[in-house]
Amino acid sequence: EIVLTQSPVTLSLSPGERATLSCRASQSVSSYLAWYQQKPGQAPRLLIYDASNRATGIPARFSGSGSGTDFTLTISSLEPEDFAVYYCQQRFNWPPLTFGGGTKVEIK
Amino acid sequence: QLQLQESGSGLVKPSQTLSLTCAVSGDSISSGSYSWTWIRQPPGKGLEWIGFIYHSGTTYYNPSLKSRVTISVDRSKNQFSLKLTSVTAADTAVYYCARENDYSWFDPWGQGTLVTVSS
Numbered sequence: 643e644i645v646l647t648q649s650p651v652t653l654s655l656s657p658g659e660r661a662t663l664s665c666r667a668s669q670s671v672s673s674y675l676a677w678y679q680q681k682p683g684q685a686p687r688l689l690i691y692d693a694s695n696r697a698t699g700i701p702a703r704f705s706g707s708g709s710g711t712d713f714t715l716t717i718s719s720l721e722p723e724d725f726a727v728y729y730c731q732q733r734f735n736w737p738p739l740t741f742g743g744g745t746k747v748e749i750k
Numbered sequence: 751q752l753q754l755q756e757s758g759s760g761l762v763k764p765s766q767t768l769s770l771t772c773a774v775s776g777d778s779i780s781s782g783s784y785s786w787t788w789i790r791q792p793p794g795k796g797l798e799w800i801g802f803i804y805h806s807g808t809t810y811y812n813p814s815l816k817s818r819v820t821i822s823v824d825r826s827k828n829q830f831s832l833k834l835t836s837v838t839a840a841d842t843a844v845y846y847c848a849r850e851n852d853y854s855w856f857d858p859w860g861q862g863t864l865v866t867v868s869s
Contacts, residue, residue: 643813676855678797685846685859686797697857729797733854738812739799 644668644735646742648728654750661717663745665730670710674734677706677715680744681726689728690715717747725749752776754847754860762841762867768834772847772860779828780805784850786830788821790843791862798843802850803830837867 645668655661665675673693678686688697690706693713703718717724730742758770772786779786787802801811803821811819820833834841844864848856 678856685848685862686856687859688851688855688857691851691853691855695853697851697855731797731856737799737801737810738814741797741799743796 648742671734756863
C-alpha cells in the first residue's frame with residue numbers, strides 16, 4: 643500500500659499570503675496524484691489531477707507540481723474561501739487507492 | 751450535469767449490515783466506461799477509499815474491507831449500492847459516492863451521508 647504523508651498538518655496564514663502544501667509518497671506514484679479541497683460539511687472537490695492539471699472551474703491561483711514521490715500544491719494568494727482542508731490522493735498503485743491525512747489551511 | 755445522491759439508514763446496530771444507495775441523475779450509469787466509487791470519512795478524520803465498480807460490473811475493494819464489502823449496480827434504477835457487513839463503531843463515518851471523471855479521478859461526489867453504528 644502506498645502511504646501519502648502530507649505536511650504540515652496545519653498551516654496558519656493570512657488572506658493574500660502564499661500557501662505551500664506538501665504530499666510525499668512512500669514510493670513513486672509517477673504523476674498519478676490529485677489534490678482535493680474540503681470545506682466543513684461539504685464533500686471534497688477535485689482541484690488538481692495528474693499532479694499539475696487544474697480541474698474544470700478551478701481558479702488559476704491553484705497550482706500543482708511534482709512527480710515521483712514529492713508533490714506540492716501552491717495557492718498563490720489566499721482568498722477567504724480557500725481556508726479549508728486539502729487532501730492528496732494517488733492512483734498509481736492500487737488497490738487500495740489512498741489519500742493523505744490532509745492539511746488544514748486556517749486563518750492566522 | 752451529473753449529480754449523485756446518497757441515501758440509506760443513518761443508524762445501524764453493531765454486527766448488522768450497512769446498506770447505502772447512490773442515485774445518479776444527469777447521465778446514465780451505463781454510459782461511458784466510468785467507475786462508480788464509495789469513499790468514507792470517520793468524524794474528524796481523513797478519507798478512506800472503500801471500493802468501486804466498473805461499467806462492466808468488475809469490482810475492486812480496499813483489501814482492509816474486502817471481506818465485508820459488496821458494491822453493485824442497478825441499471826434499471828440508475829443507481830449503485832454499498833453493503834458492509836458485520837459493522838462496528840469503527841465503521842461510523844460519512845459515506846460518499848463518487849464517479850471517475852474523464853481523467854480517472856473522483857469528480858463529482860455526492861454530498862455524503864452520515865452512518866452511525868450504535869446499539
